[in-house]
Amino acid sequence: xxxxxxxxxxxxxxEGENLTVYCNSSSVFSxxxxxxxxxxxxxxxxxTVVTGGEVKKLKxxxxxxxxxxxxxxxxxxxxxxxxxxLYLCAESMAQKLTFGTGTRLTIIP
Amino acid sequence: xxVVSQHPSWVICKSGTSVKIECRSLDFQATTMFxxxxxxxxxxxxxxxxxxxxKATYEQGVEKDKFLINHASLTLSTLTVxxxxxxxxxxxxxxxxxxxxxEAFFGQGTRLTVV
Numbered sequence: 001x002x003x004x005x006x007x008x009x010x011x012x013x014x015e016g017e018n019l020t021v022y023c024n025s026s027s028v029f030s031x032x033x034x035x036x037x038x039x040x041x042x043x044x045x046x047x048t049v050v051t052g053g054e055v056k057k058l059k060x061x062x063x064x065x066x067x068x069x070x071x072x073x074x075x076x077x078x079x080x081x082x083x084x085x086l087y088l089c090a091e092s093m094a095q096k097l098t099f100g101t102g103t104r105l106t107i108i109p
Numbered sequence: 110x111x112v113v114s115q116h117p118s119w120v121i122c123k124s125g126t127s128v129k130i131e132c133r134s135l136d137f138q139a140t141t142m143f144x145x146x147x148x149x150x151x152x153x154x155x156x157x158x159x160x161x162x163x164k165a166t167y168e169q170g171v172e173k174d175k176f177l178i179n180h181a182s183l184t185l186s187t188l189t190v191x192x193x194x195x196x197x198x199x200x201x202x203x204x205x206x207x208x209x210x211x212e213a214f215f216g217q218g219t220r221l222t223v224v
Contacts, residue, residue, distance in 0.1 A: 031211045042115070042202050042215030043153070050211075088152060090213075095158060097143055097204065097213045102152040 004089055004100035012106040016078055021103040023072045023089035030093055032072050034063055037086040046074075079107045112136050113205050115216025122193055122223055130188045130219045132203030138183040139205035143213060144176070147200040159186055193223040 003026045013019055023032070031050045035043035047056050049065035049072060056063045060083075062075040076083055084107050089100040112135040122128050132142060141160050145153040157173075159165035159180035167173045175197075177189040186205075190197055200220050204213040 033212055035215075040200075040218065040220070042113075042204070042218045045212050045214065048212055086152075092211045092213075095141055095160075096155060097206075098155060099145075099153045104150065 004091060004098060006087075006089060006100040006103050008103060009101065010104050010106075012108060013079060014108050015080060018075065018077050019079055019105070020073055020075045021087055021105070023074075023100050025070050025091065027070065029065075029069045029072075029091050031091070032065060032069075033090045033092070033097075034072070034074055035088045035090060035099075037088060038084075043086075043088055076105075079105075081107045081109050083107050111207075111210075111212075111214040113139075113203065113214045113216045115203050115219055117219060118217055119220040120222070122221070124194055124223055125192055127189055127191045128193055128221060130190075130201055130203070130221075132186045132188070132205065132216050134184050134205045134207075134214075137205075137207045139186070140183065140208035141206045141213075142180055142186040143204045143206075144178060144186075144188050145202045145204070147202060147218075153202060156188075190221065193221070195223045197221065198223045 005024050033048045034046045037043040047063045052067045052069045054065040060077045064073045087103045114133045116131045144156045156171045157165040157167045165178035180186040202218040204215045206213045
């Protein structure tokens with residue numbers, strides 16, 4: 001069973017700061033998705049990365065897929081209170097969508 | 110688009126009763142649907158995977174007789190929590206895939222409270 005470890009587990013920073021969260025696997029990803037979940041709601045898809053070394057940008061969010069496709073990072077520039085939420089990486093394998101342990105991000109105004 | 114609607118968004122039931130949660134894909138055909146359970150401040154734990162017209166595949170430790178999953182059409186899956194107990198109280202979330210895209214799209218979740 002593939003384990004998806006995310007770090008840090010919790011992160012609380014001031015508005016305007018930059019941050020990076022990580023997703024690491026015990027084996028190679030076929031593809032990786034990042035989701036954000038707000039309290040009481042379902043996760044919302046942010047991005048899918050497929051190719052090793054791939055970088056995708058979504059406004060202030062930059063997603064990177066490791067060259068070996070065993071890790072990924074999400075970098076947020078100039079964080080805003082609206083970025084607060086639970087960030088989840090997820091991997092699709094054998095029809096299953098398995099989630100990482102999650103990073104709970106709080107942006108302090 | 111890829112909209113998944115889950116209903117109800119919250120439900121309170123008495124211990125020993127059964128509760129049904131519906132998950133519908135509104136603008137695509139969901140060949141595969143997933144059901145997750147989420148405890149406070151934790152990630153999503155996969156309970157089962159269901160393909161339209163087939164029996165669901167349950168994850169280890171999930172009681173299939175307690176969590177009945179039906180995926181009778183390409184747009185609807187249901188999760189029935191039978192003989193609910195307070196420890197079944199949780200946030201249940203469904204997601205759906207169309208068999209073409211790798212991504213899954215999620216419902217809004219159902220907050221179940223068993224009293």
